[in-house]
Amino acid sequence: LxxxxxxxxxxxxxxxSGLPFFVIAALAxxxxxxxxSAERIEATRQAxxxxxxxxxxxxxxxxxxxxxxxxxxxxPPAGVDFVLERGNRRQFVAARRWKSAxxxxxxxxxxxxxxxxxxxxxxxDALYIGLGEPSEAARQLATAERIAVWRGDEIALALRGLxxxx
Numbered sequence: 786l787x788x789x790x791x792x793x794x795x796x797x798x799x800x801x802s803g804l805p806f807f808v809i810a811a812l813a814x815x816x817x818x819x820x821x822s823a824e825r826i827e828a829t830r831q832a833x834x835x836x837x838x839x840x841x842x843x844x845x846x847x848x849x850x851x852x853x854x855x856x857x858x859x860x861p862p863a864g865v866d867f868v869l870e871r872g873n874r875r876q877f878v879a880a881r882r883w884k885s886a887x888x889x890x891x892x893x894x895x896x897x898x899x900x901x902x903x904x905x906x907x908x909x910d911a912l913y914i915g916l917g918e919p920s921e922a923a924r925q926l927a928t929a930e931r932i933a934v935w936r937g938d939e940i941a942l943a944l945r946g947l948x949x950x951x
């Protein structure tokens with residue numbers, strides 16, 4: 786483009802000056818290659834919001850199994866919907882309140898308490914899944930306690946390729 790639009794004495798400088806912008810654009814495109822589009826996120830959000838808990842739970846477990854997690858045997862602790870295991874890592878997942886309009890601190894505190902009471906020999910992660918907007922207190926608690934919070938974008942990414950009509 787620089788060769789076509791610039792005078793002969795500025796073509797090399799023009800081409801070199803545009804190179805960083807090309808590299809940045811290529812890196813941004815590479816990072817976004819596997820992310821769902823805004824339309825896909827909204828379609829997933831609507832599909833998930835209309836599901837009953839058993840259907841949503843089955844989809845989540847299917848997605849986690851695809852990613853190498855297996856549900857732990859036994860009943861999960863209070864405040865946890867299921868416990869997933871992969872290697873020496875255990876992940877406590879709370880997702881039953883996924884339709885709530887707001888995410889408060891109560892379910893996050895229950896999730897954190899279950900994680901703290903978990904098996905000391907394992908690394909225990911915590912994940913809260915919900916479509917609602919977290920309150921400021923919930924955001925602060927999630928950040929302080931390293932609780933991952935999945936909302937529309939993350940849910941759409943996790944459920945990629947799965948049949949949402951269940």
